[in-house]
Amino acid sequence: MADLSINLAGIRSPNPFWVASAPPANTAYQAHRAFEAGWGGVVWKTIGDPILNVSSRYSSMNYGGHRMVGFNNIELISDRAPETNFREIKEVKERWPNHAVIASLMTDTRENWHDYMKRSRDCGADGVELNFGCPHGMCERGMGSAVGQNPDVIETIVSWVMEAAEIPVIVKLTPNITSITHAARAAKRAGADAISMINTINSITQVDLDRMCPEPYVAGKSTHGGYCGPAVKPIALNMVQECAADPDVAIPISGIGGISTWKDAAEFIALGSTSVQVCTAIMHYGFRIVEDMIDGLNDYLDRAGMKSVNELIGKAVHTVNRWETLDLNYKRIARIDYDKCIGCNLCFIACEDGAHQAIALVAPEEKKVGLGPGRLPGKAIPSIKEDECVGCNLCALVCPVDQCITMVDVETGRDPMSWRDYQERMANGQMQPIPPHP
């Protein structure tokens, strides 16, 4: 059993799995249930001046029969009074002293930030998270993503907060920005202890074509909502890695965005997260999902020979590099295992219409392949044109059978050469330009 406990900028929790600041983290009741289920931390739903919500608040993107592949919301921060929230945090901390409870905060003036910092410390919170990411409603009032989209404003407000900070401060960043590293650097310059990302992405999930109005529908209107769920994971991973690799950021990261399983979590950790935060998967299935996350991560760490989850943090960060450093002479091609092929020929049409016309349909006899239920007499089977195959992976991606199409490395006999090397060699007169593809 590996050690799953973490310490993110001084915030300790028995495992890296935190409930994100969102509807599942709205009350003490929910926090108790989360900790009973096994979660390591709870980032409280953002505390601020109580707001009013509309009734219809969530919408989703379903795909291929799967519900909530993407999810969006137009709900605002906590609609409960700050004193209620701080009182409940105190209760929760008393019952769960070894678990992390983080107060998410959103307010406006320097005085108000100082007041909230003091009350967070007084209630026993392990740290605070500044919500600079909410992309709907609050940003119209100069808060949330309105702050996170302007590095100067981030720096100013974080510096106010740090004046009163006696517990660790995490700055939660918005992805609705050209480069998130600029926002992260601003937080770091102002003295933040850690950053968390990503908050939700501006979105419209779907338009009801009968009412000619997007969802969520609110009395004939809708608004831009914050997008999250499994569909946003690649975007979040990208931003986490960018910040983790940036020497001007260099503070711990709490990763957020589409995490549903231990594997998602492990990927965020490998790209530089210390803790991970989960919301949509809980909203879909409840707190119980953490059992598999703990179990699966533990098992993975054991298999990988890591004694602590801390060994995993950032392990893959440095394999992500600028494109110009990639080896142009590395080559792979597709290979089809005809014993597994079921004859759908999706690889053929994907390559033919969508990629490089490197798969032919040939008679089974030509490949010395027998018939199968998917291989009718007279029906062609796919064959890789190895000279044409650029190794793009598309066929392997569309193939519905595991391990039927695999990408195999091919020895080119050429030494590694990146685009940067290529430019240098041409500049030095060491090589001639490579002719373009016909």
Added chain:
Amino acid sequence: MPVQPILSADHAARNMAELEPKYSPQEAVTEANRCLFCFDAPCIMACPTGIDIPAFIKKITSGNVTGSARTILESNVLGASCARVCPTEVLCEGACVMLDRDEQPIKIGRLQRYATDHVFENNIRVLHAPEKKSGKRVALIGGGPASLACAAELAQLGHQSVIFEKKPLAGGLNTYGIAYYKLTPEVSLKEVELVRELGVDMRTGVEIGRDMSGEDLLREYDAVFIGVGLGHTYRLDIPGEDLPEVVEALTFIEELHTKPLHDVAVGKRVAVIGCGNTAIDAVTQAKRLGADEAVIVYRRGEQDMPAYPYEYELAKNDGAEFLFHTLPVEVVSENGHVTGLKLVRTAMGDDGKMTTVPGSEYVRPFDMVIKALGQEKMATMLHQIFPELTLNRNGTIQRDKQTGATSIPHVYAGGDAANGGAEVVNAVGEGKKAARGMHALLTGQTVDGPVQWTRVGVQGRPVGSGLDHPVRVPELEAAYAAGGQ
């Protein structure tokens, strides 16, 4: 005693309800989403009408159910009845690539039913004949599946056609002769209506050979299609066969389609002679109408029966009994009514010849005997209409399998009368091919084989679809056994 109806109206209706309930929209989309949307999909090649199955399933996933039905009905105008009666296990679903992934095949039949029911129930018209007509006219003899498919295809190619049907309603066996719980006559009649909407003239109650001659047709029309199907059930040729409680299976089934369900008489102890799919329909129907015993009597063994395995399962689940290696030798009666069958055991000799076992005779009590030995060919009737028509030795019409052309110029044929008795979907495929054959004759233009032009085969040659190269699962399995590694 003469046999009587047994069940109440409610009970009979419940027992005769469709075997599988209709999919809800969510069920349909969930099932449709399982489809991989194969390129040159094997299911298309296994469909004798060449429906672009992945295309219609894809349209269900997107909510384009009307377009889905259009895809189906353009290829197979009887798509709603085929969805119910096709032996999908040995056709499209049997060829599904999912089987090779050790998964259930896509439920193509049920999805097809979902899509076609949608347009029928909502009266959405998806097929249209071209405004410009060729001026050519075709007469079709018989109003069953082959003629309906042929007429629909002709209409879509711009030709006018007239169907002559001797019964009061068109649709053939789809209207009169398929087990009620598989296909109700209402579905068949909606399909007839669909063909009529394409501009096809339906003249019912007209018998060619009695009301008009073949010569009349050839004089008045540019071409003639023969889709007369088959005749009466073969005779048992045993004593007592003409007793009132000895009936033909198709007559028994037809009663359900022409009378209220609870008015159909059935015996308490029913014997069904034969073990094909019609025998199964009859024995299951007898059981569902309230018979205490419904027994298949078959002279060969379980492994020899022509019925499909799932039909056999269905009958067993309904409580039917099977007497294999048993031959009826006499219908026993008292006072002019059936009281039983004298049966004898059969055995297979070393030379492969079947013999009866001496001394094995016994009488089993029955009050109704249903004959399901297969239908006779219509040789006499065909020669009455066209004396010159060349028939095969087994009594079927000799014709070119690709075009449907017979030995008489301008006369085409398809369906059971030409193939000797097959599935509805085969009749549709043959009707469609004959329509294309006639189109070539009348206009000099051919309709290209492959329905899916984007699908190319070995070395760029078109693969076509099941319309041109139908593949059935038994053939597939045979090919696999022969050519597989």
